[in-house]
Amino acid sequence: MKLLELSGIGKRFGGLNALTDVSLHIGRGEIYGLIGPNGAGKTTLFNVITGLYQPDSGEFNFNGKRYRAAKPHVLAGAGIARTFQNIRLFANLTALENVMIGRHVRTRSGVMGSIMNSRAMRLEEKACRDKAGELLNLVGLKKPHQTLAKNLSYGEQRRLEIARALAMEPLLLALDEPAAGMNATETENLKELIEGIRNAGITVLLIEHDVKLIMGLCDRVAVLDYGRKIAEGVPDEVRNDPQVISAYLGVDGE
Amino acid sequence: MPNAHEAGIFKRQRRRILLAAILLVLPFAVDGILGRGWLRIVDFAMLYIMLALGLNIVVGYAGLLDLGYIAFFAVGAYCYALSASPHLALAFPQLFPDGVHLSFLIVLPAAALLAGGMGVLLGAPTLKLRGDYLAIVTLGFGEIIRIFMNNLNAPVNLTNGPQGISRIDPISIAGLSLNATQRIFGITLPSVHLYFYLFLCFAGLVVFVSQRLEKSRIGRAWMAIREDEIAASAMGINTRNLKLLAFAMGAASGGISGTLFAGFQGFVSPESFSLMESVMVLCMVVLGGMGHIYGVILGGLLLALLPELLRHSVLPMQQALFGKTIIDPESLRMLLFGIALILVMLYRPAGLWPSRVRRRELSSDERPDETA
Amino acid sequence: MEIFLQQIINGLVQGSVYALVALGYTMVYGILGLINFAHGEVVMMGAMVSLSALSLMAGLPPLVSLPLSLLLAVAFCMLLGYGIERIAYRPLRHAPRLAPLITAIGVSIVLQNLAMLIWGRDYHSFPQLFANHAHRMAGAIINDIQLAIVVAAFLMMAGLMLVVHRTRLGRAMRAVAENQHAAQLMGVDVNRVVSVTFMMGSALAAVAGVMVSANYGLAHYYMGFLLGLKAFTAAVLGGIGNLRGAMLGGLLLGLIESLGAGYIGDITGGFMGSQYQDVFAFLVLIAVLIFRPSGLLGERLAERA
Ligand SMILES: Nc1ncnc2c1ncn2[C@@H]1O[C@H](COP(=O)(O)OP(=O)(O)OP(=O)(O)O)[C@@H](O)[C@H]1O
Ligand SMILES: [Mg+2]
Numbered sequence: 001m002k003l004l005e006l007s008g009i010g011k012r013f014g015g016l017n018a019l020t021d022v023s024l025h026i027g028r029g030e031i032y033g034l035i036g037p038n039g040a041g042k043t044t045l046f047n048v049i050t051g052l053y054q055p056d057s058g059e060f061n062f063n064g065k066r067y068r069a070a071k072p073h074v075l076a077g078a079g080i081a082r083t084f085q086n087i088r089l090f091a092n093l094t095a096l097e098n099v100m101i102g103r104h105v106r107t108r109s110g111v112m113g114s115i116m117n118s119r120a121m122r123l124e125e126k127a128c129r130d131k132a133g134e135l136l137n138l139v140g141l142k143k144p145h146q147t148l149a150k151n152l153s154y155g156e157q158r159r160l161e162i163a164r165a166l167a168m169e170p171l172l173l174a175l176d177e178p179a180a181g182m183n184a185t186e187t188e189n190l191k192e193l194i195e196g197i198r199n200a201g202i203t204v205l206l207i208e209h210d211v212k213l214i215m216g217l218c219d220r221v222a223v224l225d226y227g228r229k230i231a232e233g234v235p236d237e238v239r240n241d242p243q244v245i246s247a248y249l250g251v252d253g254e
Numbered sequence: 255m256p257n258a259h260e261a262g263i264f265k266r267q268r269r270r271i272l273l274a275a276i277l278l279v280l281p282f283a284v285d286g287i288l289g290r291g292w293l294r295i296v297d298f299a300m301l302y303i304m305l306a307l308g309l310n311i312v313v314g315y316a317g318l319l320d321l322g323y324i325a326f327f328a329v330g331a332y333c334y335a336l337s338a339s340p341h342l343a344l345a346f347p348q349l350f351p352d353g354v355h356l357s358f359l360i361v362l363p364a365a366a367l368l369a370g371g372m373g374v375l376l377g378a379p380t381l382k383l384r385g386d387y388l389a390i391v392t393l394g395f396g397e398i399i400r401i402f403m404n405n406l407n408a409p410v411n412l413t414n415g416p417q418g419i420s421r422i423d424p425i426s427i428a429g430l431s432l433n434a435t436q437r438i439f440g441i442t443l444p445s446v447h448l449y450f451y452l453f454l455c456f457a458g459l460v461v462f463v464s465q466r467l468e469k470s471r472i473g474r475a476w477m478a479i480r481e482d483e484i485a486a487s488a489m490g491i492n493t494r495n496l497k498l499l500a501f502a503m504g505a506a507s508g509g510i511s512g513t514l515f516a517g518f519q520g521f522v523s524p525e526s527f528s529l530m531e532s533v534m535v536l537c538m539v540v541l542g543g544m545g546h547i548y549g550v551i552l553g554g555l556l557l558a559l560l561p562e563l564l565r566h567s568v569l570p571m572q573q574a575l576f577g578k579t580i581i582d583p584e585s586l587r588m589l590l591f592g593i594a595l596i597l598v599m600l601y602r603p604a605g606l607w608p609s610r611v612r613r614r615e616l617s618s619d620e621r622p623d624e625t626a
Numbered sequence: 627m628e629i630f631l632q633q634i635i636n637g638l639v640q641g642s643v644y645a646l647v648a649l650g651y652t653m654v655y656g657i658l659g660l661i662n663f664a665h666g667e668v669v670m671m672g673a674m675v676s677l678s679a680l681s682l683m684a685g686l687p688p689l690v691s692l693p694l695s696l697l698l699a700v701a702f703c704m705l706l707g708y709g710i711e712r713i714a715y716r717p718l719r720h721a722p723r724l725a726p727l728i729t730a731i732g733v734s735i736v737l738q739n740l741a742m743l744i745w746g747r748d749y750h751s752f753p754q755l756f757a758n759h760a761h762r763m764a765g766a767i768i769n770d771i772q773l774a775i776v777v778a779a780f781l782m783m784a785g786l787m788l789v790v791h792r793t794r795l796g797r798a799m800r801a802v803a804e805n806q807h808a809a810q811l812m813g814v815d816v817n818r819v820v821s822v823t824f825m826m827g828s829a830l831a832a833v834a835g836v837m838v839s840a841n842y843g844l845a846h847y848y849m850g851f852l853l854g855l856k857a858f859t860a861a862v863l864g865g866i867g868n869l870r871g872a873m874l875g876g877l878l879l880g881l882i883e884s885l886g887a888g889y890i891g892d893i894t895g896g897f898m899g900s901q902y903q904d905v906f907a908f909l910v911l912i913a914v915l916i917f918r919p920s921g922l923l924g925e926r927l928a929e930r931a
Contacts, residue, residue: 313724319727319728379912379915380912384723385723386661386723386727387915387919389661389663389727391911391912391915393855394859394907394911397852397908398905398908401904404901405898405899480722481722529851533735536731581743588735588738589735589736591732591735592733595728595729595732596713596714596733599718599721599729600717603725
């Protein structure tokens, strides 16, 4: 069962081909790894499937629907949630508020309900708050939930981003280098968290430079280099692929 | 724990009652101690506070810079001026031999809708773009509205040009004219007092709506957009619609204030709606504390009273020192505003009275590096 | 036909001024991604300073006093531009976007009211230094001042293009505009480039200010506001951040405005007259934002996510 299927995705920035004819598919319940040297186009691919960039060519299919140039909020509603490589939290809001904002797509209260403080709205608000609290505990945020996002440590901010994304009850969770800047214990905890997320039935798409983490977690891995998919398969296969090795140890010694 | 919680509610309740009592006797106190002229000034200050609260929804919550906010105030004011004065008899003598005299209660919602609708028309093309464009477009819009008000006196006299429209009907509610002294429950209430209470009701309404929205899903979405629009859209927030909503609500609230203004003053002219007025309202929001209702109220109050204080202090002081007026208080005031805007943004971006969350953030004051 | 030609000439003259001012907006935007709201006031300051200088040098021959006062205005505005950037923008370079916008408004109010305190609320008339000959061209008239404005504007734009495309400084500017962070890593002194950009933009603004007041024979503390707004529109029309775009946008806007003002009476059957001239720029701005937000020459760049 395919959850996400990309076909022939291309994206250019001026003269730079950030993505060229990328096709791949991710099955439901998989943990799918995306690796490649710096500037290979991994984040760009994330931006395409979350609607932040419009692809110049190709299209993708998510949960049985075709998308070409969809708005980010539409794709979020369809069930794609993500974190950002260069953390994008709502810095001046509390950790709890950040996660509650993640509930936006799964809640309904409108202007009138909010002004009237209707019963439905109060119930929804309470459920939203409770759920947000649970998620903060799940990702292991120890600081008070009222702490401003910008006053959290790097690792905590990364986990808060995951909690915020989980609040959207996604079908697909896309994580852009979640372990960057984490120490060994934090990375270990992260690994358990991601496994827990998958066991809860959420498909995971993971960009990571930490090879150990990728190899230990992923069911399948794709490798991007200069915007092209140069390999795909189970971790062991990919690790020994000569093209992958040369891409990583390649001419410019990345 | 429940006891502490109850005590908290009780304390808040008591504070509210106290505040209400103070506001109720305020007009009598101002009238008795400072005189009726000052009460009139306080009435105007209430209008400004209302404007500032409306703009706060746009700038403070959603983070959109609206530099032509006063245009919506103007729309409201002219709406009431045209539909509750003899003026239209000049333009359409056959159609309206006595002008148009609609009730305030009809014009008010219509003006709010019209102003909100104009906000949507203006916001729709701009709000999907970067915030700076909105600033410029609203700036231009404010100017355009003024050009039209100034020139729509020929060939058909709609606005009476720079002279403005006078003899506007006083606001009257349920047959009770606010321009005359009224006796209610045995208490004699002069016109300025009546207007004070009317404005208080509307300001209270804006505060109420702002507070409810601030703590709701909608308010959180606005703040998300203000903090990081891209992340907000990735969270499934329809940023364009929500920005439009904030913009329209701010505009509608400006339209309401304008209607009240026209009825209170009985006269409107383009002069009241210059760019400087927009800037002044913006200053109230920024100085008071963007996004914090009480801060904004404080800002509105301070800046509305400041010109009067300057008039009463700077002029006599200059006369005493130099024997003539060297700096006129008007430009001194604007100069101070400009400097205050710069200084606040540089040194106290959350304003004079930031919200509790903001205060905490200022005191913790460790800035994680932003070069991610 | 004569009226048409005359409006074209007027439009070109006005458009050259818009183009010069628009360049200032576009250069700063290209480098910092910031709309320098105070730019219009810099133009006004240039006009006012040159006027004051001229009246101080009233005894000197015009061939000496005019260039001298122009130079003074340029120097003053360059300092002003440098100061504005240092005080109001640099400390907020990494702050949320709203912050520098608000300080920019603050600067603009301060400059306007300072000017009012110094020069008063009255219009100041620009002295007539030379006999301003009128030349007939196929029935339309262009005078010396207008001719000088167009020629000077084109020379300055050509000079600017040379600087940006042919010098080390220009290369550094383009590098910073492309990617500030990378430019810094490559050893470009970003702060210096930004300062120089502001100063160049302000110098152009000063010249534009002198041109406007010479053309209309008037200067006023409030003249910068509308001029700034229109020049910004010109920059957006051409594609903000794009130098050629600013020039094209400026000229086009000047033409649209003067043709519009010339014919609005006919179009609306006499309902609206030339007092609505200022509305055109705004309509152009809205139209561009709706139909082609990246402007005529601007390329569509996705915001980095
Ligand atoms: N908005 C943009 N405008 C111009 N170029 C861009 C933009 N976004 C990405 N690029 C370029 O596209 C290429 C791919 O970038 P991308 O961020 O996708 O790489 P990445 O694989 O995520 O690398 P990293 O491991 O460093 O995060 C890079 O050369 C980058 O500079
Ligand atoms: Mg990346």
